[in-house]
Amino acid sequence: MEPSAISGQRAATHVLETVVAAYDAAGGTITIARGGSPIVVGEPVHASSFALDLAHDGNVYGQLVLDPRPGTKSYGERDHEPLSATANTLAEILARQPAPRAPRPPRKLSSA
Numbered sequence: 773m774e775p776s777a778i779s780g781q782r783a784a785t786h787v788l789e790t791v792v793a794a795y796d797a798a799g800g801t802i803t804i805a806r807g808g809s810p811i812v813v814g815e816p817v818h819a820s821s822f823a824l825d826l827a828h829d830g831n832v833y834g835q836l837v838l839d840p841r842p843g844t845k846s847y848g849e850r851d852h853e854p855l856s857a858t859a860n861t862l863a864e865i866l867a868r869q870p871a872p873r874a875p876r877p878p879r880k881l882s883s884a
Contacts, residue, residue: 780804783865784813784834787858791838795851798839802826804866805834822847824856826863833866 784802792800792814801814804826821840826833836859838847847855 780806780866780869781811781813783862784811787862788814788836791836791855791858795838795847795855796841796845797822798842800836800838802836802862803834805832806866806869810834822851822855824859826859826866828860828863828867831863831867833863836862 781804784804788800788802791797799815799817801812801817804811804813817837817839819840820837822838824836826835836855838855840846
C-alpha cells in the first residue's frame with residue numbers, strides 16, 4: 773500500500789472514531805475514492821441515516837456515512853454544519869496526499 777493511502781486511511785479512521793463517539797452514532801463508514809479501489813474505513817453501514825461527501829475545491833474524495841442514533845434521535849441542521857466542516861477538513865487532507873501511482877508492469881529479466 774502506498775504511504776499516501778496509509779496516511780489518508782489513518783486520518784479517516786481517526787475522524788470516524790471521533791464522529792461516531794461524539795454524535796452517539798451506532799456506527800458508520802468513510803469511503804476514500806482516490807484512484808484504484810476505494811478504501812473503506814469502519815463497518816459497512818446497513819441502515820444509513822446521514823451521508824456527506826468529502827469535498828474540497830470542487831473535487832469529491834469520498835463519503836462519510838453514519839448509522840442512525842439509538843432511539844429516534846435523527847441528525848438535524850444543528851449536526852449538519854460541524855459534520856460538514858469535519859468532512860471537508862478530511863477531504864482537504866486527502867487532497868494534499870500525492871495521487872496513488874499506477875503499478876509498474878513486470879520487467880523481463882535478461883538471461884545473460
